Amino acid sequence: MVTMKQVAEKSGFSVATVSAVINNLPVVSEKAKVQILKAIEELGYRPNVVARSMKTSKTSSIGIIVRDITNPFYPKVISSLEEVAWSYGYEVFLCNTENNVERERKYIDNLIGKRVDGIIITTAQLERDEYYEKLRKLKIPYVFLNRKPEQLLENEFFVGTDNCLAVEKVIAHLANMGYKKISFLCGQLHLSTFRERYDGFLKGMKNQNLEIEQKWICIGDYSQEKGYEYAQRMLKDKNIPEVIVCSSDLLAFGVYTAFKENGIRIPEDVALTGLDNNPFGHLIDLSSVDMQHKALGEISAKILMELLNQQPVNQQTREILLEPQLVLRKSCGVELHVGRDKHE
Amino acid sequence: MVTMKQVAEKSGFSVATVSAVINNLPVVSEKAKVQILKAIEELGYRPNVVARSMKTSKTSSIGIIVRDITNPFYPKVISSLEEVAWSYGYEVFLCNTENNVERERKYIDNLIGKRVDGIIITTAQLERDEYYEKLRKLKIPYVFLNRKPEQLLENEFFVGTDNCLAVEKVIAHLANMGYKKISFLCGQLHLSTFRERYDGFLKGMKNQNLEIEQKWICIGDYSQEKGYEYAQRMLKDKNIPEVIVCSSDLLAFGVYTAFKENGIRIPEDVALTGLDNNPFGHLIDLSSVDMQHKALGEISAKILMELLNQQPVNQQTREILLEPQLVLRKSCGVELHVGRDKHE
DNA sequence: GTGAAAGCGCTAACAC
DNA sequence: GTGTTAGCGCTTTCAC
Numbered sequence: 001m002v003t004m005k006q007v008a009e010k011s012g013f014s015v016a017t018v019s020a021v022i023n024n025l026p027v028v029s030e031k032a033k034v035q036i037l038k039a040i041e042e043l044g045y046r047p048n049v050v051a052r053s054m055k056t057s058k059t060s061s062i063g064i065i066v067r068d069i070t071n072p073f074y075p076k077v078i079s080s081l082e083e084v085a086w087s088y089g090y091e092v093f094l095c096n097t098e099n100n101v102e103r104e105r106k107y108i109d110n111l112i113g114k115r116v117d118g119i120i121i122t123t124a125q126l127e128r129d130e131y132y133e134k135l136r137k138l139k140i141p142y143v144f145l146n147r148k149p150e151q152l153l154e155n156e157f158f159v160g161t162d163n164c165l166a167v168e169k170v171i172a173h174l175a176n177m178g179y180k181k182i183s184f185l186c187g188q189l190h191l192s193t194f195r196e197r198y199d200g201f202l203k204g205m206k207n208q209n210l211e212i213e214q215k216w217i218c219i220g221d222y223s224q225e226k227g228y229e230y231a232q233r234m235l236k237d238k239n240i241p242e243v244i245v246c247s248s249d250l251l252a253f254g255v256y257t258a259f260k261e262n263g264i265r266i267p268e269d270v271a272l273t274g275l276d277n278n279p280f281g282h283l284i285d286l287s288s289v290d291m292q293h294k295a296l297g298e299i300s301a302k303i304l305m306e307l308l309n310q311q312p313v314n315q316q317t318r319e320i321l322l323e324p325q326l327v328l329r330k331s332c333g334v335e336l337h338v339g340r341d342k343h344e
Numbered sequence: 345m346v347t348m349k350q351v352a353e354k355s356g357f358s359v360a361t362v363s364a365v366i367n368n369l370p371v372v373s374e375k376a377k378v379q380i381l382k383a384i385e386e387l388g389y390r391p392n393v394v395a396r397s398m399k400t401s402k403t404s405s406i407g408i409i410v411r412d413i414t415n416p417f418y419p420k421v422i423s424s425l426e427e428v429a430w431s432y433g434y435e436v437f438l439c440n441t442e443n444n445v446e447r448e449r450k451y452i453d454n455l456i457g458k459r460v461d462g463i464i465i466t467t468a469q470l471e472r473d474e475y476y477e478k479l480r481k482l483k484i485p486y487v488f489l490n491r492k493p494e495q496l497l498e499n500e501f502f503v504g505t506d507n508c509l510a511v512e513k514v515i516a517h518l519a520n521m522g523y524k525k526i527s528f529l530c531g532q533l534h535l536s537t538f539r540e541r542y543d544g545f546l547k548g549m550k551n552q553n554l555e556i557e558q559k560w561i562c563i564g565d566y567s568q569e570k571g572y573e574y575a576q577r578m579l580k581d582k583n584i585p586e587v588i589v590c591s592s593d594l595l596a597f598g599v600y601t602a603f604k605e606n607g608i609r610i611p612e613d614v615a616l617t618g619l620d621n622n623p624f625g626h627l628i629d630l631s632s633v634d635m636q637h638k639a640l641g642e643i644s645a646k647i648l649m650e651l652l653n654q655q656p657v658n659q660q661t662r663e664i665l666l667e668p669q670l671v672l673r674k675s676c677g678v679e680l681h682v683g684r685d686k687h688e
Numbered sequence: 689g690t691g692a693a694a695g696c697g698c699t700a701a702c703a704c
Numbered sequence: 705g706t707g708t709t710a711g712c713g714c715t716t717t718c719a720c
Binding site for chain 4: 345347348349359360363364366367391392393394395396397398399400
Binding site: 029 | 705706707708709711712713714
């Protein structure tokens with residue numbers, strides 16, 4: 001690897017001058033600049049960012065911690081986030097925790113060791129973990145994405161979509177359409193997102209003066225398999241509601257599959273709604289809720305960038321809650337041509 | 345940030361001894377070890393990996409370059425790859441090029457600057473780019489994933505799935521079932537994967553003694569939108585084949601949508617196949633081809649890890665081609681219950 | 689077993 | 705404008 005020293009020798013200037021050229025300091029003469037750039041070109045010199053980081057204590061790297069990148073939620077979030085980071089000159093470490101808390105902790109330790117400038121945390125499994133305290137103490141900025149901590153301490157930031165409102169909107173829409181017997185399939189309640197969606201269900205039902213039947217509430221994994229299982233059980237028990245509200249599109253996909261296999265028609269026999277606006281939900285005309293994934297990635301990254309660049313971050317906006325949008329398709333009764341599939 | 349020096353002072357030993365403890369060198373006395381570990385604990389010391397990298401010229405970081413992470417191809421590849429990297433103690437930089445060649449080049453430069461230990465390259469847009477030459481010269485190991493370079497130079501590695509064979513298998517299956525009028529929708533030919541799939545179509549048709557009709561071959565983007573457009577055009581031109589073979593599931597999704605909107609039944613009116621085994625293809629009973637994404641990520645990462653650890657890499661296996669597997673569902677005629685949806 | 693010290697490649701303060 | 709030089713925090717060689 002070519003070093004600055006070699007560039008200095010070849011060009012006949014000192015390392016300080018070379019450094020100045022590299023960093024575009026306006027003090028060097030045109031002549032020096034030209035010669036040094038020529039030497040850089042000829043030698044194929046490339047600054048060693050590691051060495052630079054040593055001096056500056058900045059690495060231009062950030063980390064993003066996710067539960068499981070194969071979950072359709074993440075790709076959009078990550079790509080928009082990465083786009084913003086890129087435009088600010090940052091690289092991003094992808095940290096997939098595989099839903100493993102220990103691994104998440106280890107990842108945070110590793111990221112600290114690598115001296116990342118900041119971290120975006122999307123996992124929802126840890127409540128006020130000691131590991132976040134470490135980050136606070138070390139003054140490494142971090143932003144919670146989608147994961148609403150119980151209480152936001154000073155210098156903590158949160159960007160999310162209103163999970164509670166998402167389900168409320170679904171319930172309100174269904175109630176409007178005359179549905180009364182509503183079933184709710186929910187993800188694990190220890191994940192804040194699903195806890196909130198559950199609350200949204202309760203609140204929505206109450207607001208609409210609808211009765212909540214315990215036998216129609218299922219709580220567990222938010223996977224296709226679970227949705228399939230729930231639907232099978234409903235069929236077996238002959239316990240079919242008018243509409244099944246799923247707290248994730250994956251659950252709805254599972255339900256759809258089970259019903260299709262058994263000749264149950266959607267929405268004629270039973271209506272169905274999902275949540276997350278999976279890019280392939282339109283294939284089965286699934287009504288869903290768009291959780292603004294792109295905006296989530298963008299906004300969280302921008303906040304982090306502001307923090308890293310010491311820009312005064314508006315403390316009023318430490319907590320940003322985006323509004324989810326209903327995406328209505330045929331699976332819950334009518335084709336409203338609102339937010340219809342654009343084949344994206 | 346706590347430094348080694350502080351740990352040394354607090355424990356009463358020298359930095360060299362502290363370093364020995366950190367690195368688990370077997371030379372230090374038990375007593376020193378205990379005291380130093382205690383000091384580390386109390387101070388909350390964490391080794392500075394950046395400084396370590398300076399000395400060792402190793403960063404324990406690798407980069408993965410992808411075209412577009414929202415493409416369903418990537419999440420599985422990336423997660424299995426990341427899993428392997430993690431198990432070897434490496435962190436991975438995610439580099440999304442947004443299909444932009446310039447950006448890919450810049451990313452490679454950045455990764456070199458950050459002194460990553462190796463790179464996995466999944467983009468297919470550059471033929472023998474000068475930027476790969478840079479990597480070669482700098483002796484930074486890299487592995488091509490899914491992107492078959494025209495010619496593999498020494499110390500270059502490639503892991504992929506046999507794209508040509510994938511389409512051949514589809515054609516053979518369809519021919520077996522009696523289909524003759526076969527249409528082929530292909531992605532951009534400057535991408536090696538689609539070029540190979542195109543070749544597979546030609547070869548497959550020839551092998552089956554089937555006639556290739558130019559009017560049934562469409563080449564362009566491999567997106568849902570394009571599939572939708574192609575199908576609309578077929579309908580308008582009343583130019584409907586017996587079966588539409590798509591070089592990507594996305595294309596097939598678009599075709600499906602257009603046909604559904606127009607009341608065309610699949611497979612009764614026209615059969616349909618995709619390629620990539622999108623995790624949601626089972627929703628519409630789409631036959632497809634599994635391209636072994638998980639294995640791709642795993643194997644490529646393992647090869648890179650071997651390269652990084654100076655293990656002798658079997659030069660015979662410099663080029664690994666996995667065998668694609670048909671996933672047959674109802675969209676091309678029969679329900680064979682082979683590779684049937686497992687709701688994953 | 690332990691410590692002193694050199695040096696990885698860079699930045700930045702300071703001298704000229 | 706340009707050069708000299710002191711470190712950033714660590715690893716490692718070589719004395720002791």
